[in-house]
Amino acid sequence: MSQKATEPGTAGTEPAVRLDDVAVRFRSRKRDVTALRDIALDVPMGEFVAIVGPSGCGKSTMLKLVAGLLRPSSGTVRLRGDRVGGPRHDIGYVFQRAALLEWRSARRNILLQAEMRRMPAERARRRADELIEMTGLKGFEDALPHELSGGMQQRVALCRALLHEPPVLLMDEPFGALDALTREQLNIEMNRIWRETGTTVLLVTHSIAEAAYLANRVVVMTDRPGTIAEIIDVDLPAERAYAATMERPEFARVTNRVRGLLGAGAAAD
Numbered sequence: 001m002s003q004k005a006t007e008p009g010t011a012g013t014e015p016a017v018r019l020d021d022v023a024v025r026f027r028s029r030k031r032d033v034t035a036l037r038d039i040a041l042d043v044p045m046g047e048f049v050a051i052v053g054p055s056g057c058g059k060s061t062m063l064k065l066v067a068g069l070l071r072p073s074s075g076t077v078r079l080r081g082d083r084v085g086g087p088r089h090d091i092g093y094v095f096q097r098a099a100l101l102e103w104r105s106a107r108r109n110i111l112l113q114a115e116m117r118r119m120p121a122e123r124a125r126r127r128a129d130e131l132i133e134m135t136g137l138k139g140f141e142d143a144l145p146h147e148l149s150g151g152m153q154q155r156v157a158l159c160r161a162l163l164h165e166p167p168v169l170l171m172d173e174p175f176g177a178l179d180a181l182t183r184e185q186l187n188i189e190m191n192r193i194w195r196e197t198g199t200t201v202l203l204v205t206h207s208i209a210e211a212a213y214l215a216n217r218v219v220v221m222t223d224r225p226g227t228i229a230e231i232i233d234v235d236l237p238a239e240r241a242y243a244a245t246m247e248r249p250e251f252a253r254v255t256n257r258v259r260g261l262l263g264a265g266a267a268a269d
């Protein structure tokens with residue numbers, strides 16, 4: 001499958017991700033499920049988009065479409081101008097569970113990405129060092145996963161996803177299994193990492209606060225079949241001090257709007 005970057009001359013104009021009139025239906029002998037319907041979304045390069053919505057509304061399905069792990073039943077999905085026709089290597093993917101190899105050190109788990117993509121060893125080592133520094137893992141490079149806290153394991157997973165410098169990072173509830181304080185810490189780090197790497201991020205989250213703190217835009221989905229109820233612009237600077245951001249009227253406006261769309265009690269916080 002084609003892995004070419006955006007055509008010369010169109011760079012900067014093509015969105016990083018484009019979903020055009022996308023629907024996904026799962027058919028089995030027992031039931032037919034329409035997971036997504038009428039999905040149209042453009043994500044410009046470098047943007048941070050959060051996707052929130054009720055359980056089962058198709059959020060993970062949307063990320064799988066972008067990664068090329070799933071094909072739409074109708075409509076088109078484009079990544080940097082290319083129609084997605086199969087698994088893509090120019091993305092990073094972070095899941096709720098870090099899914100690290102227990103017998104490999106943190107560093108060697110991160111370098112797994114390089115082995116899978118046959119990255120030049122020297123470049124991979126240099127990038128791993130930068131990411132270890134950036135995510136505060138310095139001093140724990142040689143630790144095995146069971147010697148790391150949940151937050152540290154998730155940092156390793158993030159480094160692994162970023163090692164090949166993907167232009168698009170897909171994150172599926174990456175901080176959902178962490179305690180509140182660790183989650184807050186990783187939110188702060190995520191804001192910094194996004195600014196430093198310039199990568200485009202699509203984040204699925206059940207936390208309205210996390211979505212509003214991290215994103216430029218929040219995509220709010222309806223119950224199944226998942227459609228886009230509204231896309232909310234977050235008018236906050238890219239660099240966001242945590243507590244101060246939470247106190248800003250714009251933060252309250254966004255979180256209240258999301259809550260209003262999802263209905264009382266529909267989301268985790």
Ligand SMILES: Nc1ncnc2c1ncn2[C@@H]1O[C@H](COP(=O)(O)OP(=O)(O)OP(=O)(O)O)[C@@H](O)[C@H]1O
Pocket residue numbers: 026027033034035053054055056057058059060061062224
């Ligand atoms: N491979 C599959 N085969 C059949 N049905 C599927 C498949 N994958 C997802 N579904 C269905 O599609 C719908 C959307 O699933 P998806 O995992 O995308 O939802 P979600 O919004 O990410 O949910 P959650 O917030 O609970 O993680 C669900 O009803 C799910 O059962």
